[in-house]
Amino acid sequence: MIKLRSKERLWTGALVGFALLYIAASLRMEQRPLPGVPSAAAVPLGLGVLLLALLSCVVVRGPRHVAVPDSRAVSAPPEQHKEDAHARPELVLALAVVYAFVLGWIGFPLATTGYMLSSMYYLKPRRVKPTAVGLWAVVVTAVFWAIFVRVLKLQFPAARLWG
């Protein structure tokens, strides 16, 4: 809980930073006044100030994490294989960022196979064999390639690394 609270303070700080940046950008916005019409900067400026005021309410009341009921709350599955540590969302995100970055360098088939392999390997329970992961990664990539490239004719960025 302590960790969550300090993280929430960081999150609130980030939102305050965003509000300040937004206000600064609104103040610098080019003005093209029209008769009777509030300027283009008026509403963004007001919203920036409103966000700061709302955030100050949250800060004054202190971080109170409230678990909002959602689909996962009612669908929590039975857990097994306790020896498997929980995966970290930050790493899952990092893999996706790497995928988005390398897609333009090595092309869709290679990048997708690599992403599927690494993500599935990271998320798999211990009892699943790496060969099964490899097989699934190739199968899923092939299906996606068939759908996006062959059926939908989607143009992916050319793989710069291979020219």
Added chain:
Amino acid sequence: MGGLWLEALGLVMKPDVALWISVGTIIGIICGALPGVTATMGLTVMLPVTYYLAPVPSMGLLLSIWAGAICGASIPAILLKIPGNPNAIATVNDGYPMAQKGMAGKALGASVAASFFGGLFSLGVLVLVAPALARVALSFGPAEYFALGVFGMTIISSLSGKSLSKGLISATLGIMISLVGLDQISGASRLTFDRVELLGGIPLIPVLIGLFAISQVLRDSPRARTQVRSCSTGVRGTLPTVTELLGNWRVLLLGAVIGTIIGIIPGTGASIAVVLAYEWARRTSKRRSEYGTGILEGVLAPESANNAVQSGALIPLLSLGVPGDSSAAVLLGALIIQGYTPGPRFFAEARSFAYAIFIVLALANMAMLLYQLVLIKPFVRVLDVPSYILSPAIMILSLVGAYALRNNPFDAWVALAFGVVGYYFDVFGYPVTPFVLGVILGPLTETEFRRAMAVSGGSPMIFVTRPISLALLVVAALSVVGNVASGRRSLREAVKEVA
């Protein structure tokens, strides 16, 4: 009127429409059956496919995913006691005990039949009410549109969960994001930080993909290694007979009426409708003491209600342009992609397409009935798909889907960024739906506010001197006061219970 229906029928009766309705129904049922995968997520992930489709097939795909996902959620609810999504929370009460008694087939059959009935009932209401409401709204000027936007935003107070301030922060952030790009009134560039990509604004679809699909993958990842589901019950027992269903017409009708009304009220949603329908059915039943032990009535009432919500939610969306929940917001995005803007002018400018949507919705409900009854056993096998395969696959679909909108890698980065935003919103208890509402309604409300001010020569009295605008603003104020009061009452009751 008859000619209009024939014209709409001509748009729908094509092989590709039937194909995409079938595909959508199967995908929807699978999404519903997978615990944690909601109808909104299914719609969001499949949204990019509609870039490549004509308007009617794209609506066929999305509406059938929505209908299928709502109904499919009853599969794990009945067989595993795990609702596929919150729409099936009340189905568990009697569905699972029925499965334990060896009547899983009957419970599943009843759930499909009730969903079909609820869907068709609310579709009838949609056909009658939406065009009439849109005709009234045709007389709207900038002041009325602004008031409508404000009214739509008051939904935030009912979507804010347990913290109104966090709901308001979420909505404010959404509006702030929506104002990035060229100003529609003066043409000035706003908050673009000299980035060419931002001149057109932050694209809506990648934002939705990030908030609903990528954030869900991130949220589910901690449990991916430990997620093991196994269905030991199996689909056994016979289907319910027509006599059994007709004998429970009162429960079916009650569920459908409650679902439709709840669907029309923006910001409520199917999870409220199913609980209300179940409770009303129980309280007014002669067999109320048997509820929870596995009786047919306990499955029929909530299942009739949850599919009735779908058409109910389409009434404010199509006639006023106000999406009542997150699934309706995604559908709004899909209509915009196809070049249509839901709202008062929708029924005047795209009449045959609007009526084609009604027919597609009817067909989607029929397909849901057919596929769920015929393919129930393969659908049950979906429960065995492991998360370590599903999560990366959804991530790829999301990123490629965002990219495919304009063949622009910037959109994939936008989706990733909003995936992170959605994830931290959930971690710290900020509701996501007000954010989406802010993104959608923000530009409309701001632009019409400034247009109204221009018309009135800078006098804000225009908003209270025009009757419809005044009425909408009063209803908006009442809605906020009512929601805040009801929230405080619930909080007091909760505190009392704890004490």
